[in-house]
Amino acid sequence: AQSVSQHNHHVILSEAASLELGCNYSYGGTVNLFWYVQYPGQHLQLLLKYFSGDPLVKGIKGFEAEFIKSKFSFNLRKPSVQWSDTAEYFCAVALRGTDSWGKLQFGAGTQVVVTP
């Protein structure tokens, strides 16, 4: 069965530290990839997305992600975090195979806490 794995459930770091969140998926076909963020008390927002082309994609608020097809990975990075980046981050994969077109699956999420 298809699945999306996020490596860390909780991450605590200081302001100005670098952040990297891992995401791997298990599906051999064509996929679209996403990172969503959920700030405390708010609904899900799109951070960035990958459909095709340059595997390094840039999103909002200084986030970027790199798609490595051979590793089935789509890791999220930010060089220097701020306190306002405290949130839960979700990796998501949309399948593009003929049997499962449109199935959009999420990872378990990573709770990121940035301390002043």
Added chain:
Amino acid sequence: DGGITQSPKYLFRKEGQNVTLSCEQNLNHDAMYWYRQDPGQGLRLIYYSQIVNDFQKGDIAEGYSVSREKKESFPLTVTSAQKNPTAFYLCASTFRSMNTEAFFGQGTRLTVV
């Protein structure tokens, strides 16, 4: 304004009762989804629908049912067979024929009392 509307925002039900959560979108999206969000488990897919009058089970469909009679509507019924229905439920939609992201509603928090 275009968007996805979920109602109600909070819902209480007694054990043994069925309850239906509403999801309406005016984005002209083809595909719609229902997720359940529990702490530490992310968003788990309950059902999804790519076109009207068709839907597929997600990863945790047991105890739930859906219908897709209209493009803009995808109601979710939580039946009495769902053993642990207290959760936050999210509805989403997206285009089927284009590479776009999904848009989410504000969610419904269901509590069984």
